[in-house]
Amino acid sequence: MTVEMASILHRQSITVQEFDALPVDTSHRYEIENGFLLVNARPAPPHSRAITRLIGQLNNQLPDGLEAFAELEAELAGRSPRRVPDVVVAPDEVDEQPRVRSEQIALAIEVASSGESAVRDYSIKAGEYADNKIAHYWVIDILDAESAGLTVYTLDSTGEYHITPRVTGVVQIETPFPLTIDLDALTGRRVAERP
Numbered sequence: 001m002t003v004e005m006a007s008i009l010h011r012q013s014i015t016v017q018e019f020d021a022l023p024v025d026t027s028h029r030y031e032i033e034n035g036f037l038l039v040n041a042r043p044a045p046p047h048s049r050a051i052t053r054l055i056g057q058l059n060n061q062l063p064d065g066l067e068a069f070a071e072l073e074a075e076l077a078g079r080s081p082r083r084v085p086d087v088v089v090a091p092d093e094v095d096e097q098p099r100v101r102s103e104q105i106a107l108a109i110e111v112a113s114s115g116e117s118a119v120r121d122y123s124i125k126a127g128e129y130a131d132n133k134i135a136h137y138w139v140i141d142i143l144d145a146e147s148a149g150l151t152v153y154t155l156d157s158t159g160e161y162h163i164t165p166r167v168t169g170v171v172q173i174e175t176p177f178p179l180t181i182d183l184d185a186l187t188g189r190r191v192a193e194r195p
Contacts (some may be wrong), residue, residue, distance in 0.1 A: 003115050003132055005153060011036050011037065011038070012037050013035055013036055013037075013049065014032060014035070014036065016032070016036040016081050016082065019032055019037070019081075019082050020049060020082075026042075026165075027041075027042060028040065028041060028042065029041070029042060029043075029071070029084055030082075030084075031080070031082055031083050032079075032080055032081055032082040032083075032085055033079075033080050033083075033120075033124070034079045034080055034161070035079050035080075043086075043111075043113070044113065045057040045072065046113060046142060046145065046187065047086075047111055047113040047142070047143065048112050049187065050113070050140065050142050050148070050186040050187060051070050051071075051087060051111055051184070052069070052070070052087050053185055053186045054087055054109065054111075054140065054164070054186055055068045055069075055070055055087060057179075057181055057182065057185070058087070058089060058179065058181075061177075061178075061179050062089060062177065062179075062182065063177055065091055066089055066090065066091060066092065066177075067089070067090065067091075067092040067095075068088070068089050069087065069088050069090065069094070069095075069100070069173075070086065070087055070090075071084050071085075071086065072084070072088050072090070072099065072100045073098070073099040073100070073192055074088065074099060074100050074101075074102060074105065074108075075099045075100070075101050075102065076102050076128060076129075076132045077102065077131070077132055078128060078131055078132065080124075080128050082099075083128065085105075085108045085109060085110055085125075086109055086110050086111045087107075087108075087109040087111075088100055088107065088108050088109070089105070089106045089107040089109075089176075090104045090105055090106060091104060093108075096138070102129075102132035102133065102134055103133070106134040106135075106136065106176050106177075107132050107137070107138065107176060108134050108136070108137045108138075109127055109137070109138045109139075109140060110125055110138070110139050110140070111139075111140050111141075111142060112140070112141040112142070112143060113137055113141075113142050113143065114120060114134075114143070115143075118139075118141060118143065121139045122151070125137075126139075126161060129153075129168050130153075130159065130160060130161050131157060131159075133155065133156070133159070135154065135155040135176065136152075136153070136154060136175065136176045137152075137161065138150055138152055138153070138173065139151045139153070140183065140186065141166070142187050143188065145187040145188060146174055146187075147168055148168065148183040148184060148186050148187050149166040149167065150166065150167050150181065150183055151163060151164065151165070151166045151167075152164040152173070154175065156169055167183075168183055169182075169183060169184060169186075170182050170183070170184075171183060183194075
């Protein structure tokens with residue numbers, strides 16, 4: 001798919017079948033949002049850096065059989081049946097599937113790096129992920145690179161998310177598995193270690 005085609009299709013009504021038939025385009029990120037094609041640019045370097053570093057931290061701590069993946073296409077129910085979370089933690093065998101199913105997602109994570117993505121991540125996607133019974137959802141915001149923050153959403157017995165207020169620094173998480181996440185290490189340029 002070319003850039004011109006992406007701009008023509010953006011925000012047009014689309015079915016799952018039409019979406020799944022789109023040609024591969026690695027220059028954009030495609031999702032279905034409320035029945036319409038959503039086309040976004042690939043993540044900018046600060047966003048990409050945060051995803052890469054977060055995956056490293058997660059994969060060093062996850063239980064056997066689970067792995068953190070970047071930008072896997074997710075198959076959801078509802079009006080937004082194709083989403084691409086920034087990070088999903090899922091069984092490692094999902095690498096043999098065309099997309100991850102909602103019931104396989106142990107943890108979905110979005111990185112908010114702009115005001116528009118923050119609105120989508122904190123509100124729209126939170127509702128969609130709750131509707132799909134994704135029990136654990138995080139939003140990591142890097143809007144201020146000096147103070148990256150984490151908001152944790154945990155599905156309760158009513159099917160609604162319980163939201164833990166935003167935290168910063170080094171965070172200890174107990175569910176869905178024990179993790180220590182250094183939020184400050186997700187942003188900023190890499191500093192080489194000197195011998």
